Amino acid sequence: MAPNFQAKRRFSWLRLVLLALAVLGGLISGYLTWTHFAGLTPVCTGSGEGCQTVQSSRYASLLGIPVALLGLLAYGGLIFSTALWRETGIYLGFLISLVGTLFSAYLTYLELFVIGALCQWCLASAAIMVAALICATLATLPLLRRR
């Protein structure tokens, strides 16, 4: 009985951390989506121009949909997955955070080597997505041991 109890404890911990990460990521991408539609410049530390350059670059939208909005949807999906939890929710969380991490890696590559400007909000979101993937992977592992 004891190992079972332990596994459950770890599950709920991961669930809570993942939820916190998703809410934080949702706030960031929500803010960027809002500035996009309101035509505002996101508040950016340092020179302050990096965020604007990235947000107004041709890569900031995908078929007319702002990338920030895609991020918002992804974090919304992650929150939903923590609400479902159990098997379906955990697998959904893993899928979303893996797609999110792969796409964030590509976006970070664009910022560094193509656009030549960094946006701190975008980097923060990428880091949160990686952390979410780690949580989701840790939550997925116990499921693999089952037969």
Add this chain to the structure above:
Amino acid sequence: MEKNSALRSPRTLLALLVTVAIVVAALLVVLSQFGGGGGGSSEDVGEFYAGIAQDGTTLGEEDAPVTMYLYEDFQCPFCGQFDREMFPDVVDDYVRDGEVKVVSETMAFLGPDSVTAARAAFAAGEQNRYWPYHTLLFENQGEENSGYVTDDFLRGLAEDTPGLDVHKWEDERAGNSFTQELGTVQAKAQAAGVNSTPTLIVKGPGGQVKIDVLKDYGQITSAIDKVNGS
């Protein structure tokens, strides 16, 4: 029992999820390369403007009932965003069929590079190639006042502008500083109370609408409908 259903095996399911994730991410990357659906690279620019009347800084039929005055600066990031994301739709929906003509009003107020870029575009306008040059300037926009507007940069865009005689363009640029044109825009902007870019002023038989905070394409559509009396 589990052998019968592959999805029952967590490992198979996980492999499937990883595959799906990679495919979805790859799809997003491919879509992202298409950009904001703008006029596109130099090859597409000629195709995009093909068949549309151009006269200096005016795009579209002379007798179009509605005129859209587009106050902009070649270095302004939001002007670039507008040009890449919404302007192609304006052209496709309204300019091609002769309903609207667009007049570019280049304000050039963000810095000396804005003036240099505006002069280069005016020089292209002397050959009625202002608009493709305009699009290329925005497609290749760099960071504001970072010094990206060099002679080489401008010449490169001129070479990429379909139908532009680059030698004539060079002569025009050397011989004319377009001070009068820039002054006229400045005076018009002042008279119309334009103090930020991009600002759109849409005029037609039904009156005029000024859009100084452009949020979505719907604002343009309704402004055109309103001044067109529909």
